[in-house]
Amino acid sequence: MPVQFADRMSTVHRSFIREILKVTQDQSIISFAGGLPNPELFPVADLKAAAVDVMQEAGPQSMQYSTTEGFEPLRQYIADRYKKVKGIDVSADEILITSGSQQCLDLLGKVFLNSGDNVLIERPGYLGAIQSFSMFQSNFLTVGLEEDGPDLTELEKLLNENESKIFYAVTNFQNPSGLTYSPEKRQGVADLLRGRDILFVEDDPYGELRFMGESYQPVVRGYLKENGILLGSFSKVAAPGFRLGWMVCSGEMRDKMIIAKQASDLHTSTFAQRVIHRYVTDNSLDEHIEKIRARYGSQRDVMVKAIEAHFPEEVKVTRPEGGMFLWATLPESMSSMDLFDEAIKNKVAFVPGRPFYVDGSGENTFRLNFSNADEASIEEGIKRLGDGIKDFLSR
Amino acid sequence: MPVQFADRMSTVHRSFIREILKVTQDQSIISFAGGLPNPELFPVADLKAAAVDVMQEAGPQSMQYSTTEGFEPLRQYIADRYKKVKGIDVSADEILITSGSQQCLDLLGKVFLNSGDNVLIERPGYLGAIQSFSMFQSNFLTVGLEEDGPDLTELEKLLNENESKIFYAVTNFQNPSGLTYSPEKRQGVADLLRGRDILFVEDDPYGELRFMGESYQPVVRGYLKENGILLGSFSKVAAPGFRLGWMVCSGEMRDKMIIAKQASDLHTSTFAQRVIHRYVTDNSLDEHIEKIRARYGSQRDVMVKAIEAHFPEEVKVTRPEGGMFLWATLPESMSSMDLFDEAIKNKVAFVPGRPFYVDGSGENTFRLNFSNADEASIEEGIKRLGDGIKDFLSR
Numbered sequence: 001m002p003v004q005f006a007d008r009m010s011t012v013h014r015s016f017i018r019e020i021l022k023v024t025q026d027q028s029i030i031s032f033a034g035g036l037p038n039p040e041l042f043p044v045a046d047l048k049a050a051a052v053d054v055m056q057e058a059g060p061q062s063m064q065y066s067t068t069e070g071f072e073p074l075r076q077y078i079a080d081r082y083k084k085v086k087g088i089d090v091s092a093d094e095i096l097i098t099s100g101s102q103q104c105l106d107l108l109g110k111v112f113l114n115s116g117d118n119v120l121i122e123r124p125g126y127l128g129a130i131q132s133f134s135m136f137q138s139n140f141l142t143v144g145l146e147e148d149g150p151d152l153t154e155l156e157k158l159l160n161e162n163e164s165k166i167f168y169a170v171t172n173f174q175n176p177s178g179l180t181y182s183p184e185k186r187q188g189v190a191d192l193l194r195g196r197d198i199l200f201v202e203d204d205p206y207g208e209l210r211f212m213g214e215s216y217q218p219v220v221r222g223y224l225k226e227n228g229i230l231l232g233s234f235s236k237v238a239a240p241g242f243r244l245g246w247m248v249c250s251g252e253m254r255d256k257m258i259i260a261k262q263a264s265d266l267h268t269s270t271f272a273q274r275v276i277h278r279y280v281t282d283n284s285l286d287e288h289i290e291k292i293r294a295r296y297g298s299q300r301d302v303m304v305k306a307i308e309a310h311f312p313e314e315v316k317v318t319r320p321e322g323g324m325f326l327w328a329t330l331p332e333s334m335s336s337m338d339l340f341d342e343a344i345k346n347k348v349a350f351v352p353g354r355p356f357y358v359d360g361s362g363e364n365t366f367r368l369n370f371s372n373a374d375e376a377s378i379e380e381g382i383k384r385l386g387d388g389i390k391d392f393l394s395r
Numbered sequence: 396m397p398v399q400f401a402d403r404m405s406t407v408h409r410s411f412i413r414e415i416l417k418v419t420q421d422q423s424i425i426s427f428a429g430g431l432p433n434p435e436l437f438p439v440a441d442l443k444a445a446a447v448d449v450m451q452e453a454g455p456q457s458m459q460y461s462t463t464e465g466f467e468p469l470r471q472y473i474a475d476r477y478k479k480v481k482g483i484d485v486s487a488d489e490i491l492i493t494s495g496s497q498q499c500l501d502l503l504g505k506v507f508l509n510s511g512d513n514v515l516i517e518r519p520g521y522l523g524a525i526q527s528f529s530m531f532q533s534n535f536l537t538v539g540l541e542e543d544g545p546d547l548t549e550l551e552k553l554l555n556e557n558e559s560k561i562f563y564a565v566t567n568f569q570n571p572s573g574l575t576y577s578p579e580k581r582q583g584v585a586d587l588l589r590g591r592d593i594l595f596v597e598d599d600p601y602g603e604l605r606f607m608g609e610s611y612q613p614v615v616r617g618y619l620k621e622n623g624i625l626l627g628s629f630s631k632v633a634a635p636g637f638r639l640g641w642m643v644c645s646g647e648m649r650d651k652m653i654i655a656k657q658a659s660d661l662h663t664s665t666f667a668q669r670v671i672h673r674y675v676t677d678n679s680l681d682e683h684i685e686k687i688r689a690r691y692g693s694q695r696d697v698m699v700k701a702i703e704a705h706f707p708e709e710v711k712v713t714r715p716e717g718g719m720f721l722w723a724t725l726p727e728s729m730s731s732m733d734l735f736d737e738a739i740k741n742k743v744a745f746v747p748g749r750p751f752y753v754d755g756s757g758e759n760t761f762r763l764n765f766s767n768a769d770e771a772s773i774e775e776g777i778k779r780l781g782d783g784i785k786d787f788l789s790r
Contacts (some may be wrong), residue, residue, distance in 0.1 A: 003560060003622060005505060006591070008505065008508050008509075009505075036460055039456070044455060048446075048447065048450040048451070048454070059437065061434070063437045063635070093782045099660040099664075100661055103660045110404075111400060114401050128661070154523070165399070197398050227397070239459070242458065242666055243660065253397075260530065263501065263526045263529070263530045264498065264527075265495050265501070265660070268494075271635055
């Protein structure tokens with residue numbers, strides 16, 4: 001007799017995107033479905049030099065068990081960078097190194113969520129967070145995103161009418177929508193949250209990938225001084241294969257996070273932490289990020305221009321100033337799932353929007369990734385997709 | 396107002412061992428408290444060569460996101476090694492690569508444990524498992540360990556009188572006791588479990604570290620064909636700092652594990668997986684393990700001999716044929732916590748046994764690690780400890 005699974009497993013499923021990515025393995029398909037950074041930009045030679053140096057100078061230590069909090073010099077580097085880049089005060093003791101920022105979501109669930117607790121997310125929302133919080137049988141509430149951040153009227157109503165443990169948000173170049181909170185919306189969110197028993201979790205993997213316009217301070221510590229947690233990651237500014245993320249939090253909260261992390265995987269790879277630390281110490285991360293910005297910015301421009309040339313006017317598409325994604329909205333009557341099936345026949349792929357909506361809406365939306373396709377493919381793929389949409393609209 | 400923590404956090408605490416290890420940071424203390432492999436034995440040069448080769452030959456791929464299951468060639472290597480070393484059939488598709496084998500425990504909890512579910516563990520039991528399952532608010536039942544494995548009469552009674560989801564066991568050179576299940580006990584456990592709705596989770600991080608005597612087949616797949624999961628790790632045979640472990644399981648169970656793993660950290664470091672794969676491909680892991688065996692075996696012999704010379708007869712100590720630990724039992728009336736305080740004054744440390752017992756017993760036991768101290772320190776440390784024990788007994 002098979003052993004019964006836990007209740008939580010009945011509410012979670014294999015990632016829909018994962019299944020879609022399988023379909024797009026076919027090399028003849030131009031795929032805008034993934035969410036991958038461009039591997040041509042990984043600083044392979046510099047990371048190799050860093051790995052060699054670490055092994056030469058601290059071989060045994062870099063391969064031994066280490067503390068759950070993470071490598072202190074790396075935590076100090078991250079803290080210093082917050083001051084330099086974002087202008088906010090963070091100490092090394094407030095950083096917890098995690099196995100990718102995805103692990104932060106799991107630790108947040110462990111430390112804060114009882115079954116049935118409300119979690120407030122954006123609509124559309126980040127799929128990894130939906131998956132992770134679902135494991136804790138949380139109940140999702142959603143606040144709609146406008147061009148410049150969440151609908152504050154809707155947010156206030158949600159906060160007044162429900163008790164939620166966590167409000168999870170991606171404030172810069174959100175996945176999937178590419179949208180960014182304006183300073184006014186940041187201030188508005190902080191004003192609405194202040195004094196309430198709700199934790200604002202601000203995930204910011206894309207913030208440094210800004211191609212144009214100006215950066216804003218994080219809501220946490222910039223606008224909101226209490227009940228905030230910041231998440232960060234080296235995946236988009238260095239390389240995701242090292243699985244290195246972090247969480248900024250302090251006090252008792254951090255103590256609990258360390259307990260949860262210890263029970264989850266003891267600590268994050270000592271070797272990976274030391275190699276990335278060596279890399280950011282011996283090289284200029286700023287210069288490297290400048291290269292990523294230039295490339296992604298140009299890929300984004302090509303995609304936007306192709307969309308203007310090939311998509312019918314009825315399709316609305318966001319124009320993000322950074323990040324990795326564009327977000328498209330078809331006319332109400334159209335299903336992006338139906339379009340997906342058609343698009344695959346035309347050898348082009350994207351991610352239909354519905355999985356990003358926990359309320360079953362979003363049928364007419366889809367996500368386009370521009371970071372991991374060359375410019376010729378972007379031009380050609382968008383043309384194919386535009387033709388497919390036109391076919392649909394003319395039926 | 397601070398946000399309320401989840402209920403599960405009220406039952407788990409910072410690792411006791413972690414706190415003890417802080418006390419033993421003092422360089423003048425000879426510590427048998429840790430559970431660390433000897434870093435002098437890490438194959439630094441070979442791992443460095445492997446890292447360089449991976450970065451030269453598959454740089455971008457080794458730094459990109461990858462599949463949740465893990466790097467296929469590494470899974471194939473592990474499957475082949477099971478056949479070669481343990482004589483059991485495992486396919487690459489049954490291996491799930493994890494971020495250390497500690498993560499296997501977290502995934503098991505996620506996939507199987509509802510709050511209040513019974514989990515059967517050994518008495519004494521592995522602390523990492525107690526911590527990890529505690530996060531799922533499990534209720535622990537314990538079966539006592541005899542010299543050759545669990546007390547089968549007690550096990551049968553426990554199985555008859557309670558429904559448990561999981562029986563978690565370390566069958567070779569257990570942490571903390573150093574004890575190993577005999578073939579008869581393996582058969583006995585399998586016979587008792589067969590046909591019941593209970594999952595046997597066999598953790599085997601130390602199995603290959605055998606200094607003398609013969610190895611036995613795992614219970615899972617060797618003696619028990621159903622409802623078994625095997626856990627493994629590169630931490631003790633290569634290096635722990637890469638955080639690479641794995642789980643052997645199949646069918647729907649594996650599908651659920653992949654969902655849980657994806658929600659937990661997406662996947663384990665692509666780079667770490669490829670480096671370890673390259674290392675085991677270009678080098679003989681068998682030869683390397685032979686070096687570890689020789690060194691640990693000799694350290695174990697020195698510790699056993701020193702114990703025979705310096706401990707009073709009333710103290711019983713296990714004589715394991717492998718692994719990293721000895722287990723000591725003081726006379727009933729003595730507390731190893733009290734001895735610990737005294738020992739620290741004499742500049743020697745160990746881990747008191749009580750944390751390994753969820754039922755509050757074990758007051759008179761303690762764990763000694765022999766893998767991470769040189770032979771002169773072992774001789775001197777055991778002498779100091781023996782003197783402390785004699786002082787106590789003469790009071």
